[in-house]
Amino acid sequence: MTDLNQIDLQALKAGSKRTWDAFVVASTPLINAVARRTLSAYRLSEEDIMDAAQDVYVRLCANEFRLLKTYDPTRAGLSTWLAVVARSTAVDYARRRRQATSPIDDVPETALAVEDRHVEKLRIPEGLLTERQTLILKYLYDEERDVGEIADLLKIDAQTVRSTHHKALLRLREHFREEDPESAKKRG
Amino acid sequence: MTVERNPLSDKELWQRLATDQDVAPAAVSDMDFAAWLEGRLSETAAARIEAAVAADPALRRAALDLADILGKPLPEAPARMAVRAQALVGFEAERQARRGGWLVEFLSWGATLGVPRAAMVTAAVLVAASGFMLGGGLGQSYAQQKYVVASNQATENSSELTALYTTDGI
Numbered sequence: 001m002t003d004l005n006q007i008d009l010q011a012l013k014a015g016s017k018r019t020w021d022a023f024v025v026a027s028t029p030l031i032n033a034v035a036r037r038t039l040s041a042y043r044l045s046e047e048d049i050m051d052a053a054q055d056v057y058v059r060l061c062a063n064e065f066r067l068l069k070t071y072d073p074t075r076a077g078l079s080t081w082l083a084v085v086a087r088s089t090a091v092d093y094a095r096r097r098r099q100a101t102s103p104i105d106d107v108p109e110t111a112l113a114v115e116d117r118h119v120e121k122l123r124i125p126e127g128l129l130t131e132r133q134t135l136i137l138k139y140l141y142d143e144e145r146d147v148g149e150i151a152d153l154l155k156i157d158a159q160t161v162r163s164t165h166h167k168a169l170l171r172l173r174e175h176f177r178e179e180d181p182e183s184a185k186k187r188g
Numbered sequence: 189m190t191v192e193r194n195p196l197s198d199k200e201l202w203q204r205l206a207t208d209q210d211v212a213p214a215a216v217s218d219m220d221f222a223a224w225l226e227g228r229l230s231e232t233a234a235a236r237i238e239a240a241v242a243a244d245p246a247l248r249r250a251a252l253d254l255a256d257i258l259g260k261p262l263p264e265a266p267a268r269m270a271v272r273a274q275a276l277v278g279f280e281a282e283r284q285a286r287r288g289g290w291l292v293e294f295l296s297w298g299a300t301l302g303v304p305r306a307a308m309v310t311a312a313v314l315v316a317a318s319g320f321m322l323g324g325g326l327g328q329s330y331a332q333q334k335y336v337v338a339s340n341q342a343t344e345n346s347s348e349l350t351a352l353y354t355t356d357g358i
Contacts, residue, residue, distance in 0.1 A: 020277040024270050032265035033257050050269060057273040076222035083254050084218045084225070091246075121206035131238040138242050141202045145252065153255045155227035169198050172205070181195045 004030075004078050013065050024057065030079055031056050031086045038090035044097060052093040056086045128175055133168035136161055216240045216247065225254060 004026045011019040035052045044052075060068050071081055129137070132154075139145045139153075147165075151158040196204065216224075216237055223229050224237040241247045 015277065017277055017279050021274045024273040028265035028270045028273065029262040030257070032269055033262045034254070037253050037257060050266070050272070053265075053269050054272050054276075057276055061276050070219070072219060075219055076226050076228060080226050080254075080258060081218065081222040083258055084222045087250055087254060088218060122204055123206050131235040131242060135238045135242040135248075137202060138248065139252075141199055142245070143248055143252075149252060152259065153225075153251055169201070172201060176201070181197060 004082070007078070009068075009071075009073065009078075013069050015065065020061070027082055028053070030083055034083050034086040035090045038087050039094055042094040042098060044094065048093070048097060052090045053086075055093050056082075056089045059085065059089055122176060124172070125175070128171055129168050133164055133171075136164050137168055140165060214240065221247075221251075225251065225258070 004023075007023050007026060008016075008019055012023055031053050032049075035049050035056070039049055039052060067085070071078065124134075136150060136154075139150045140147075147158045147161045151161045154161070214236070220229075220233075220237060224234055224241075227234075229237065241251055
């Protein structure tokens, strides 16, 4: 079975039937996995997953493979790009079908929390945190993800995630003059 | 009397902050998102994507899901999925691509060698012109055609005259 990396992209974009067939065989596990994961939040049927996957292939070959011709191998691997395209296509499909619903246990607590309107939220000044610091804090606290998952995603080691998290919190505490609990214990 | 406030934990501090941006960040293209997932972007370019991902819960989840899927072996897809997808492209797609003719194939061949398209077109024109000149060009070709037609006509006339004289017994 041909690996996606072995697919002749020129032949594929030129419409070679044999290359297209090999490409489909090589890519269906990935497209299938992405479609299933994306649509799991929407509680759609097996037929919907099949249709969403077909939508991905339609997009790829439509208008003489116009979308495929936009792929630039110098910027990212074919598998990664296909996975991103598959996800956005599956989301479009789901939105056309129905609203997303998620089991309550899968939703982070922070998303379910009722906002206490008596407490005004403090705005983080622009430039106080870097984009990466904000992203890591959002993953840790809004998404409730662990350090290992974030490290894998950002292609950095876990210690870097912890250190970035720590520096971000120091900046926030310093700016908002919030003492951290450890220092308070030592002082008290 | 002073009341000492209990210090906030990291999570409590974060929850007290308004973390939504006033202005929505720019949309992220599929190609840019893929490059970011692979860690291939420069620091500046990555920062732009990270700002967009941080601001969008759906994009944050997408990033985690895709990283998880791409990082492990995948189960086989239903056979029907491949059959349906393969049926989208027939041999007609290849024939349509070939309809461009020899010039399209020549340009494609040049592209595989990394030769710019303009250079290939110039080369094609030069080859065609040289061949034409070697063949004598338009003037000679026209003259030759006229000679052929004229000599054919002369042959026909001669045959008719011969036939005329022969039948009359002269």
